[in-house]
Structures are given as structure tokens and as C-alpha cells.
Amino acid sequence: MNYAAIMAGGSGSRMGVTDVPKQFIALDGLPIIIHTLKVFADCEQIEKTVVMCPNAWVDYTRGLIDAHLAPYSQKLYVAPGGATRNETLEKAVDYICRAFSPDSGSVIVTHDAVRPFLTGRMITENIKYASLYAACGTVFNATDTVVLSADGRFIDSSPDRSTVFNCQTPQSFRLGEYLDSLSKLEKSERDALTDACSLFTLTGKKVYMVQGSAENIKITRPADIQTAMGIIKTRSV
Amino acid sequence: MNYAAIMAGGSGSRMGVTDVPKQFIALDGLPIIIHTLKVFADCEQIEKTVVMCPNAWVDYTRGLIDAHLAPYSQKLYVAPGGATRNETLEKAVDYICRAFSPDSGSVIVTHDAVRPFLTGRMITENIKYASLYAACGTVFNATDTVVLSADGRFIDSSPDRSTVFNCQTPQSFRLGEYLDSLSKLEKSERDALTDACSLFTLTGKKVYMVQGSAENIKITRPADIQTAMGIIKTRSV
Numbered sequence: 001m002n003y004a005a006i007m008a009g010g011s012g013s014r015m016g017v018t019d020v021p022k023q024f025i026a027l028d029g030l031p032i033i034i035h036t037l038k039v040f041a042d043c044e045q046i047e048k049t050v051v052m053c054p055n056a057w058v059d060y061t062r063g064l065i066d067a068h069l070a071p072y073s074q075k076l077y078v079a080p081g082g083a084t085r086n087e088t089l090e091k092a093v094d095y096i097c098r099a100f101s102p103d104s105g106s107v108i109v110t111h112d113a114v115r116p117f118l119t120g121r122m123i124t125e126n127i128k129y130a131s132l133y134a135a136c137g138t139v140f141n142a143t144d145t146v147v148l149s150a151d152g153r154f155i156d157s158s159p160d161r162s163t164v165f166n167c168q169t170p171q172s173f174r175l176g177e178y179l180d181s182l183s184k185l186e187k188s189e190r191d192a193l194t195d196a197c198s199l200f201t202l203t204g205k206k207v208y209m210v211q212g213s214a215e216n217i218k219i220t221r222p223a224d225i226q227t228a229m230g231i232i233k234t235r236s237v
Numbered sequence: 238m239n240y241a242a243i244m245a246g247g248s249g250s251r252m253g254v255t256d257v258p259k260q261f262i263a264l265d266g267l268p269i270i271i272h273t274l275k276v277f278a279d280c281e282q283i284e285k286t287v288v289m290c291p292n293a294w295v296d297y298t299r300g301l302i303d304a305h306l307a308p309y310s311q312k313l314y315v316a317p318g319g320a321t322r323n324e325t326l327e328k329a330v331d332y333i334c335r336a337f338s339p340d341s342g343s344v345i346v347t348h349d350a351v352r353p354f355l356t357g358r359m360i361t362e363n364i365k366y367a368s369l370y371a372a373c374g375t376v377f378n379a380t381d382t383v384v385l386s387a388d389g390r391f392i393d394s395s396p397d398r399s400t401v402f403n404c405q406t407p408q409s410f411r412l413g414e415y416l417d418s419l420s421k422l423e424k425s426e427r428d429a430l431t432d433a434c435s436l437f438t439l440t441g442k443k444v445y446m447v448q449g450s451a452e453n454i455k456i457t458r459p460a461d462i463q464t465a466m467g468i469i470k471t472r473s474v
Contacts, residue, residue: 139384143457144455145432165386167381194382206391230462
């Protein structure tokens with residue numbers, strides 16, 4: 001059994017629309033999160049999907065699902081997220097454990113609500129490689145040259161671009177491996193985690209890289225909406 | 238004396254408009270390269286600017302400058318680029334040396350023609366820090382988490398995001414330091430250079446990082462045009 005946790009806990013302060021979290025902004029006539037959830041609902045390998053959203057928006061999110069994804073509503077759950085990304089992830093795993101009693105080999109696929117252009121192929125490959133290894137993440141070859149600098153003033157090194165990858169989501173893991181890795185960290189280390197993959201790399205586990213896409217963008221700024229519209233136009237040609 | 242070299246040598250095969258290099262595509266009514274050149278022409282610290290473009294487009298580029306930037310035309314030169322980015326850079330430096338006889342302390346500011354949203358502040362800071370140190374590059378804090386992987390299959394490490402920067406342009410250097418660094422490399426090493434900064438990091442010189450911006454994007458794909466339009470709209474509010 002495989003489960004999905006959609007991370008929709010952000011307050012969206014970078015969008016300039018402070019009263020509406022960014023995942024609820026309309027894109028081509030539908031809220032961004034509905035585009036995202038449709039991809040998960042359509043994936044037969046995902047048994048249940050839990051949306052983790054700000055507490056004040058739980059009922060609203062449930063209403064959106066009932067309005068736009070009614071045929072899938074028994075596969076889609078909504079629960080309140082935490083104060084940080086890692087707390088939201090811990091709450092998501094906790095929710096899945098209580099509600100569905102998964103076994104330790106179950107795969108949990110985590111994904112950003114504001115990345116609506118993931119594909120079913122990315123989800124199924126995440127499930128495949130998280131089953132094979134402890135964990136996997138979706139990445140895309142860096143298009144920009146990056147440099148590393150510890151002091152923020154001078155370049156320390158310029159890694160060969162072919163070795164640099166941008167992290168996207170989904171990021172996925174076997175439940176048992178997640179609980180095992182989490183138990184090895186102190187509370188302060190857990191609070192510092194910014195994504196699921198770093199939990200596994202920190203505890204010395206192998207994380208496989210699934211191929212993402214240039215289109216699998218995270219919509220966080222107004223200009224990203226323009227980019228997203230461009231992607232939709234290109235797709236519909 | 239400070240000089241600018243605008244790198245417009247690309248064929249634009251990623252734009253889906255194979256017959257027109259991307260720098261000539263219109264953005265808000267003007268070719269992208271005209272937006273870019275206007276910023277350099279307006280900068281009083283830049284004495285002369287040389288546009289390095291494909292041989293077949295030299296006359297066309299000259300015509301664009303005469304049509305749109307006539308008041309600045311005596312500051313703007315056009316010359317044919319090379320087959321690779323580094324060859325184009327070498328030709329640009331060669332052109333500047335022959336045409337203007339700069340001294341070894343002169344700063345050369347190099348910039349991508351398809352980054353029209355640089356600012357005068359970025360140019361003047363490039364001049365300041367290339368004068369102070371051997372070289373500098375314009376960078377922006379990475380917004381995406383990046384991971385490094387030598388084999389392309391498993392994550393080797395996840396550098397702390399605060400130490401990761403995306404390279405933009407301008408990239409600038411003192412002429413004497415450039416010629417000195419270049420003389421230390423074999424032909425094969427020179428051919429492998431993808432940007433001016435890597436020449437200096439490779440030869441052990443300090444490269445200062447000037448702060449770029451999220452808007453200073455490189456327009457290489459159709460979706461980037463949408464992003465660029467969004468940036469222009471946001472600016473004109």
C-alpha cells in the first residue's frame with residue numbers, strides 16, 4: 001500500500017496575496033492544489049492521499065475537493081499541518097499511521113501542493129525506487145551554473161554542472177526506514193530538517209534520484225504564475 | 238577605463254524558433270538585446286560595449302542598434318563571436334585590445350545578451366569589485382535546494398542552501414589578470430571553460446560575488462518569455 005502526503009502548510013507570504021495561501025490561487029480556472037491532487041487521485045498505485053494544510057483552511061480545502069474532485073473524495077483526506085515543514089511531515093506520517101494502519105514497508109510519497117506539473121510517471125517511479133531503496137527524491141539537472149561559498153563573499157568552488165541537481169518533489173520513503181531514521185535524530189536536528197531527503201542523507205542512507213522535469217516548478221512568486229500559464233499553453237498545443 | 242562584452246553568440250535552438258537567435262526575439266516591443274544594451278549604454282562607467290554575435294547576424298545587430306539606440310551608437314560595437322562561449326570571450330577580449338588599446342588594469346564586464354533585467358547597480362558593483370580583486374561574478378542565493386551526485390543515481394551530499402548560489406552575469410575581471418590566468422591553461426582546459434569566473438577559480442584566484450537578483454533571468458525557453466513579461470508588468474506598476 002502506498003500513501004501520499006501533500007504539503008500545503010505554507011502561508012504564501014511571498015505571493016503578495018497574504019490572505020490566500022498560494023495553493024488556493026486559481027490557475028487556468030482551477031485552484032493550484034486541485035491540479036496537483038488530480039494527478040495523485042488518478043494514480044492507481046496511491047491508495048489514500050492526505051492534504052496537510054493550515055488549520056484555518058482545512059474546511060475550505062475539503063470544500064474544494066468536494067466541488068472539483070467529488071468522484072475521488074473517498075481517496076482524499078485533509079488534516080492540519082504543523083508550524084514547520086518537518087513538523088507537517090511528522091504530522092502527515094502520524095495521520096497516515098492512525099487512519100490507515102500501514103505496514104512498515106508501505107511507501108509514503110510526499111509532494112508540494114504548489115507543484116501542479118508533476119506527472120503520474122514521477123509518482124510511480126517514486127514508489128518503485130522508495131520500495132527498492134530506503135528513500136528517493138525527484139531531481140532535475142541544474143540549468144544554472146552554481147557556486148559554493150561558505151562566507152557569502154568569495155567563491156569556494158564551482159562544481160561541474162553535470163553533478164548538480166535541483167531538488168523537486170515528490171520525495172518518498174518506506175515508512176519503517178523513515179521512523180528508524182527519525183528516531184536517530186535529536187529534536188534540534190529534526191527541527192532543522194527542510195525536506196524528507198535530508199533526513200535520510202543525514203542518517204547515512206542511500207537516496208535514489210528520480211528524474212523530474214523543467215516544468216515541475218514550485219509556484220511561490222507572482223512571476224511563477226506567468227511561467228505556469230506558459231507551461232499550460234505549451235501543453236495544450 | 239572599463240569595457241563591456243555582450244555575449245550574443247548562441248544559436249537559440251532551445252527556443253523553438255531556430256531561424257532567429259533568442260536575443261532578437263521581441264519583448265515588450267523591443268528585441269531582448271536592445272533592452273540589455275540600453276542598460277550598458279546608460280552606464281557612464283562603461284566606455285565602450287562590444288556585442289559578440291553570430292557572424293551572419295553582425296549587420297542585422299548593427300541595424301538594430303542604429304534603429305533603437307542611435308544616440309549611443311558611438312559607444313556600441315558589433316563583432317563576430319566564436320564557436321564556443323570561451324572562444325567568443327577570447328575574441329571579445331582580442332577585439333577590445335585591438336580597437337581600444339586598454340591598459341592591464343582596465344575592467345572588462347561580460348554579460349549574457351539574453352539577461353535584459355540586469356541593473357546599473359550590478360554593473361557598477363562589478364567594476365568596483367573586479368578592480369579590487371582579480372575578478373567577480375554576479376550571483377543570487379539559490380532558491381531551490383540542490384544536491385550533488387557524481388554518478389547521477391544517488392545523492393552524495395546536500396550542501397546547506399545558504400552556501401549555494403546561482404551564477405548570473407555580469408562576470409568581470411581586470412584585463413591583466415585575465416591574460417595571466419589564460420596563459421596558465423592548456424588549450425584543452427581553455428576549451429572546457431564555460432564562463433569567465435571558472436577561469437579564475439581554476440587558476441586559484443579569488444572571485445568576489447556581487448549580489449544579483451531573482452529578476453536577472455536568462456531567457457532561453459519559451460516559458461521564460463512569459464516570466465519576462467510578468468517581470469515587466471510588476472516593474473511598471
